[in-house]
Amino acid sequence: MKPSPIPKPxxxxxxxxxxxxxxxxxxxxxQRLDNYLLRWAKGVPKSHVYRIIRSGEVRVNKKRAEPTxxxxxxxxxxxxxxxxxxxxxxxxxxxxxTKSRAQGYSDKMPILFExxxxxxxxxxxxLAVHGGSGIALGVIETLRITRPELKFxxxxxxxxxxxxxxxxLAKKRSALVELHRQIREGQTDKRYYxxxxxxxxxxxxxxxxxxxxxxxxxxxxxxxxxxxxxxxxSHTALRVTQVFKREGAAITLAEAQLKTGRTxxxxxxxxxxxxxxxxxxxxxxxxxxxxxxxxxxxxHAHLAGxxxxxxxxxxxxxSPLPSEFAAMMKTFDVADVxx
Numbered sequence: 001m002k003p004s005p006i007p008k009p010x011x012x013x014x015x016x017x018x019x020x021x022x023x024x025x026x027x028x029x030x031q032r033l034d035n036y037l038l039r040w041a042k043g044v045p046k047s048h049v050y051r052i053i054r055s056g057e058v059r060v061n062k063k064r065a066e067p068t069x070x071x072x073x074x075x076x077x078x079x080x081x082x083x084x085x086x087x088x089x090x091x092x093x094x095x096x097x098t099k100s101r102a103q104g105y106s107d108k109m110p111i112l113f114e115x116x117x118x119x120x121x122x123x124x125x126x127l128a129v130h131g132g133s134g135i136a137l138g139v140i141e142t143l144r145i146t147r148p149e150l151k152f153x154x155x156x157x158x159x160x161x162x163x164x165x166x167x168x169l170a171k172k173r174s175a176l177v178e179l180h181r182q183i184r185e186g187q188t189d190k191r192y193y194x195x196x197x198x199x200x201x202x203x204x205x206x207x208x209x210x211x212x213x214x215x216x217x218x219x220x221x222x223x224x225x226x227x228x229x230x231x232x233x234s235h236t237a238l239r240v241t242q243v244f245k246r247e248g249a250a251i252t253l254a255e256a257q258l259k260t261g262r263t264x265x266x267x268x269x270x271x272x273x274x275x276x277x278x279x280x281x282x283x284x285x286x287x288x289x290x291x292x293x294x295x296x297x298x299x300h301a302h303l304a305g306x307x308x309x310x311x312x313x314x315x316x317x318x319s320p321l322p323s324e325f326a327a328m329m330k331t332f333d334v335a336d337v338x339x
Contacts, residue, residue, distance in 0.1 A: 024075040027152040027173045033060065034067035037079065044082050052080055102137055102145040109139070112166060112317050117175040117310050119143070119153065122319045125164040125296045129155055139167060157183065157190075160264065162279075165192070165301025165319045170309075178309035183261065189305030190258045192266055193321055195298035195328060196275040197285050199243050199250040199335070206257075207238040209269040213262045224282065225264040227272045235259035236269045244332030251278065251292075251332060253325075255302075266299060278328070292331075296324055 028036060037049050037058065056064045057080040060071070071077070105127060113120040123129070123139055130138040137145075140155055147153070156168035156179045170176035182188050200207075214231035216224055237257040244251050252275065256266045267283045270276055276284040279294035304317045 018081055020079040022077045022079065024071045024073055024077065026073050029071060029073040030173060030177060031071050032067065033058070033065050033069040033071060033077070036071055036077070041079070041082055048082070052082070098137070099145055102142045105137060105139075105142045106146040109142070112319060113315075117170065117172045117308070119147075119150075119169045119171055120304070120317050121167050121169070123159055123164055123167040123301075125162050125322070125324075128161040129158045129167065140169070143169065156180070157261070159301055160267075160297070160299075162281075162297035163192075163299045163301060164296075164322055166304040166317050167301070168304060168306075168317075172309075175309040179306060182306055186259070187307065189303065189316075190261070190301065191303040192256045192258070193241075193300045193302045193325065194254055194256055194266065194270065195278045195325060196252045196254060196270050197278060197288055198252065198275045199245070200238075200240050200252040200254060200273070200275050202238075202240040207240075209236040209238055209273065210234065211269055211272050213265060213268060215263055223263070225262070225268045227268060232262060233260065234262045234265050234269070236266055238269075238273075242329075243335040244329055245335045246332045249291075249332075250335070251328070253329065292328070294328075298325060298328065300325065 022040065024036075034050065034053060037053070038046060041049055050067060052058050053065065053067050058065065059078040060069060060075055062076075062078070108124050109127070110122045111119065112122050121139070121143075127142075128135045128138040130140045140153065144150070144153055150171055152171060152173060154170050154173075154176050156170050156176060159165065159167055168179065170179060179188075211227040211234060212229060212231035213225050213234045214228035216226065218224055237259060239255045239257075241253045241255055244253070256269075258265065264283070267277055267280055271280075271283040278284070278292060278298040279289055279296050280299075281297075300319070300322055302319050302321065304315075306315050307313070308315050
């Protein structure tokens with residue numbers, strides 16, 4: 001009797017985790033060790049990542065390192081056996097259905113500017129900038145699927161899911177670091193168009209909204225922001241463009257310039273002013289939105305100004321006003337702002 005053949009491992013069985021040796025390239029250089037590992041070790045709890053660093057199981061050039069250690073090009077990082085998420089376990093990137101969905105999102109997201117360092121898109125309303133909390137695909141996942149040739153791609157900043165407009169992404173880590181510095185030091189210019197309920201009265205001067213903001217969670221875990229004396233300093237410059245009136249109702253088209261970049265800043269500042277943004281399902285006027293048949297949040301990032309991180313050129317990227325804004329304004333009559 002012939003001996004039974006040794007069964008081959010099932011293709012569905014995952015190989016046991018092994019030690020990983022990662023050589024730091026130019027795009028990873030400059031990162032903190034903890035941030036590098038958190039990006040690389042998808043699916044590994046943050047607490048576990050910090051534990052293996054502090055226990056000495058993670059080594060940089062064969063030496064113990066701290067979570068805050070800055071990585072340099074050419075460094076060799078030793079990572080102990082950990083189970084990272086398999087491609088099939090991650091956001092179904094390789095399925096034909098997901099690729100099709102990603103392509104559909106990408107087709108609705110025009111490129112406003114692209115070179116070797118930057119990718120700037122016109123984000124549609126309703127598309128989150130990244131996945132999570134039940135959202136499989138956001139802008140970053142969509143672009144990583146549809147642009148697989150890009151070895152590095154990260155969001156420079158964020159927009160709320162329901163906000164449309166100019167969104168910056170970096171194709172080089174050096175560009176990301178430089179743009180983050182410009183944002184941190186107030187050297188960028190971010191402006192939004194919005195439609196607000198009611199007539200915002202304003203003189204010749206730009207209105208300065210300086211309400212401190214505090215983040216908190218609802219009972220269901222959803223994030224909210226409110227004006228609070230103990231909150232973080234926040235500053236929005238508001239300029240009225242046009243007022244539209246009809247049958248005793250009014251809406252205002254205005255431009256908001258961010259001086260700080262707090263979560264939901266413009267939306268909460270306008271609510272505090274008494275003129276919530278049309279279609280705002282978190283801070284808006286639900287009854288009035290129903291009467292106006294608001295179908296989206298009427299907030300659009302129309303301009304981003306910054307210095308190009310490589311060339312030093314002054315950049316001014318603009319996005320046209322969405323068609324939904326024009327359609328809403330056409331249902332009103334233009335009023336003289338100077339009245």
